[in-house]
Amino acid sequence: MMKLSKSELQKKYKAFQKLRLNLDLTRGKPSEEQLNLSNSMLTNLSIARSYKSNGIDIRNYGEIDGLPEAKKLGAAFLGIKQSNVIVNGTSSLNLISAMMQTLFFRGNRDLPWKERKKVSIICPVPGFDRHFSLCEEMGINMINVPLTGNGPDMDKVEAIVKKDKSVRGIICVPKNSNPTGETYSGDVVKRLAKLPKLGNKDFMIFYDNAYAVHDFSKSKKLANIYRLCEKFKTANNISLFASTSKVTFAGSGIAFMGGSEKTLKNFLSFFSKTIVGSDKVNQARHINFLKDTKALKKHMENLGTLIKPKFDIVESYLAKLPKGIAEWSRPKGGYFVSFNAKPGKASKIYKLCFEAGLKLTPVGATFPYGIDPDDQNLRLSPTQVKNSDLKKSMEIFILAVLLSE
Template identity: 55%
Template sequence: MVDLKEQFDSFCKEKNAIDLTRGKPSAEQLTFSEDLDGILDGNFIQDGIDVRNYGEIKGLPSARKLGAELLDYSEEFVLASSNSSLTLMGNLLSAFLFNGSGDAPWKELETISIICPVPGYDRHFALCEKLGIKMIKVPLTGDGPDMNIVEDLVRNDESIKAIWCNPKHSNPTGETYSHDTVKRIANLPLIGAPDFIVLWDNAYAVHDFANSKQLSNIQDISQELNTFDNVATFGSTSKITFAGGGIAFLGASDKLMTIFLDYFSKFNFSPDKVNQARHVRFLKDKKGIEAHMKKLATLIKPKFELVNKYLNSLPEGLASWTKPTGGYFVSFDSKLGQASKIFDLCKAAGLNLTPVGSAFPYRRDQEDSNIRIAPTYVSIEELDKAMQIFVCCVKLADEIEKN
């Protein structure tokens, strides 16, 4: 205890300011995309379209093709937008609130609920909370959400209209949904409300840094089950090129796309086609995306290996954590009731983490055990110091509780 306290006090005196709060690309990663700048070289014609002007609400044909290759979708069902897939998600939910996803606008119903696998993506939960949508949490299993619980809920609660899914390298657990899970998710509209929507946020579709499980194709499976109208797929280049300056994509059937555009087109004349043209010329196609991601993996993989090395140094039984093969996060679980103390100790020592509870609806982790580690943004040297602090604080929190 004394040695741990001395080490902790030493970290506090160093005046560290290390940020592991968000899954952001590092500056070094972003340099791999610097050729985007100036790539048009005065040529603003793409697909026979002057990209400087209005029009093409669904995006440039070549950008839609790029999105189709990223999402593993048919090009005809893909919309290419501006930089934020989260904006597309928010607009789709708003379209359902005002126009409905089938029968009636959601705002006319007494209660609207969405199933939220946990731990999950805090921005999904923030959207629901802002729009007044009730969130029902369901635990993840390592192969996706516990589908026995999900199916029971969907069968018996008519207020449930959707499920959030982050199916590959899920934020924050890093898991990829199994084929059986994908098929059962695609089948949900057949056992629940006919206008039930699968919100398929495939943010990490190409973000492997080690050999990874293949994700089954949601378009193919839902078309086989005749539920394709009930699936909305999202993705973007945010963690491929520039995080704040990429392209976002929506994959949807003709029926679902019509519902979306009837709402979305009232606020948008056209996407940023100049940026779409830049990305098409820079990434080119699926092979171009894969080659680019291999470069990024050379920077990302060592950081995850470093995190795992430090966590492996913890005494057995003190914690558990995920060992992802892609994505941007490690999900760490302390002993019950210790996460908040670990967070506070880390903050005092100059290590900023995502607030405890963020990976749960309403920011409530009832077990007070989950901490999301986001290692990509900082340098390897800063990350090394961060993990020294983190491991010290995990041990110290446990010692404080014992005493």
């Protein structure tokens, strides 16, 4: 394909247009086959005929911080002690937003954010679009810092925290990041753990470990940030998040938050005004299904077997592009491939794909305020589509990249 002339490429592109395809690589959703692997969760409570967990009736109000066994599961995701975990709701994004609201209305051992003129948060880019839209919604000023392949550029992060007193935190995805797939190096994790010492007393690291257990190839091990925070006496400046959205059922999983005793107490003082208990029925289903870390590991391996071939397809098509035309990530886990075209080309590629029946995540979505300053980054989410559709999608995508030249 790479040796084709522009007119031959045009011809192939027009042929795709005629097919009136409706392909979609916009969001990192699990495929039906992935979801099917968790179907026993739909019946495991009725089969067990047990509605008690550790003596707690799962059908009633209470346990806003979650069932002990669910906390144990959360502890395995977050790499912290069970006593430092809260389990509530189905969405980690919801817990992140509740934590932001806590800081907004109650503060963290300092003035609430609502009493400050300006609150800024550092956003490693490219990143998760919903982190950015949430911050924008809450009126938080976002400051871009580039990712390096090993995590954020920490020289830049530290310089900003030292200089700009409006900075009250950083939001990051440390493992199999969305969309770059990178896992932060040991040095970056250590510097992140020390970071609050350079800034305001209420500095908060939002550590969204959404892809903590989601490796499909051998991936880099992530250092344990909470232990480092304890060592550097910054444990009150971090909140950790994860969920089973990409483990069991997306949107019907369970969500975890971790933090110091002080952080969790402060959070619950706010959160307990907004909800009476937690969904212990769903937690019990998850406890029955993901019995222990061995069962979790096995389940993630089974998911990985379904996911990896999709990423192999993406790579096999991108590898056909001539050298120097673009760069892209080769993730070992997570849900995304991050593609960097030459500056100024992403919008054109997006439009060409769209007009040939392939929807991509809008250009700019991976940056705060929806603005990619270099009009360069595109996110590919290959997990949900059938392999045959993924191949067609990638064919269109590389045609669009070539035609954008």
